[in-house]
Amino acid sequence: MSDRPGPDRFPALIEFTDVAMTFRDAGRSFRAIDGLSLTIPRGQFCCVVGPSGCGKSTLLNMVAGLLEPTRGQVRYDGKPVAGANTRVGYVTQKDNLLPWRTVRANVRLPLELRGVGKAETDRRTDEVLDMVGLSGFGDAYPRQLSGGMRKRVTLARTLVYEPEVILADEPFGALDSQLRTVLQGELLGLRARTEATVLFITHDLGEAIALGDRVLVMSARPSRVLLDEPVTLPRPRDVRTARFDPEYARLHETLWAALSPEVETGVPA
Numbered sequence: 001m002s003d004r005p006g007p008d009r010f011p012a013l014i015e016f017t018d019v020a021m022t023f024r025d026a027g028r029s030f031r032a033i034d035g036l037s038l039t040i041p042r043g044q045f046c047c048v049v050g051p052s053g054c055g056k057s058t059l060l061n062m063v064a065g066l067l068e069p070t071r072g073q074v075r076y077d078g079k080p081v082a083g084a085n086t087r088v089g090y091v092t093q094k095d096n097l098l099p100w101r102t103v104r105a106n107v108r109l110p111l112e113l114r115g116v117g118k119a120e121t122d123r124r125t126d127e128v129l130d131m132v133g134l135s136g137f138g139d140a141y142p143r144q145l146s147g148g149m150r151k152r153v154t155l156a157r158t159l160v161y162e163p164e165v166i167l168a169d170e171p172f173g174a175l176d177s178q179l180r181t182v183l184q185g186e187l188l189g190l191r192a193r194t195e196a197t198v199l200f201i202t203h204d205l206g207e208a209i210a211l212g213d214r215v216l217v218m219s220a221r222p223s224r225v226l227l228d229e230p231v232t233l234p235r236p237r238d239v240r241t242a243r244f245d246p247e248y249a250r251l252h253e254t255l256w257a258a259l260s261p262e263v264e265t266g267v268p269a
């Protein structure tokens with residue numbers, strides 16, 4: 001039996017209905033997204049690829065309630081998103097660690113805010129720091145870390161409280177390929193255990209296929225969904241060997257054929 005969640009097994013959790021997002025800056029308006037409709041069922045691992053600047057981070061910001069669409073509606077669990085959406089965990093593109101707190105204190109914060117007891121908080125913090133390969137850096141401050149390490153702390157701070165939805169904005173982009181492979185495996189393991197819904201942005205088509213139940217290709221600005229492909233690789237998956245599956249090669253071709261003209265469109269002349 002497949003353990004892959006699908007629209008038939010789970011109801012819609014995140015819904016975009018005819019969403020447009022226009023930024024106004026210094027008297028100029030700038031259309032980032034236009035006519036975006038999209039439904040993400042509960043439990044799905046949905047990957048999003050698209051040219052730089054097409055609006056991928058904007059998409060996540062709208063689910064997190066940090067941005068309101070200029071037209072259309074974003075709904076979460078049947079209700080319009082209004083204000084900060086505390087039910088999602090967000091690994092942002094830029095890390096936003098608290099500089100005055102150590103690595104351990106940054107990672108513990110979501111558990112402290114939720115009133116989790118000290119012993120449980122200590123245990124989960126140590127576990128997740130170990131998972132991201134930072135157990136030796138608990139007492140360091142963010143300024144003492146490399147970019148990739150800071151990104152891993154951001155990831156740990158989200159995973160530590162096992163949110164029902166993980167929004168991840170290129171979480172592994174700054175990491176070397178070995179570490180990336182390890183963390184991809186950890187994310188799949190955690191997601192299988194917690195049944196979290198994942199909305200995952202990446203520039204790496206291979207990563208999108210190896211991790212996702214589905215890959216969306218966004219167009220260049222104004223952005224909309226250009227291609228919506230299911231990934232039929234079986235689960236549980238080994239991210240190291242997924243690329244040897246013929247389905248991986250077929251999908252890679254299909255996604256690249258849709259994405260490459262958009263990347264060229266997105267490059268300023």
Ligand SMILES: Nc1ncnc2c1ncn2[C@@H]1O[C@H](COP(=O)(O)OP(=O)(O)OP(=O)(O)O)[C@@H](O)[C@H]1O
Pocket residue numbers: 023024025030032050051052053054055056057058059093
């Ligand atoms: N607050 C803002 N004010 C004005 N323009 C913005 C704002 N936020 C985003 N934009 C513009 O909207 C477009 C989409 O931005 P966004 O950050 O969502 O792109 P992206 O797809 O995540 O890009 P990348 O792959 O480079 O991270 C960009 O052209 C950006 O300049």
Ligand SMILES: [Mg+2]
Pocket residue numbers: 056057058093169
């Ligand atoms: Mg972005």
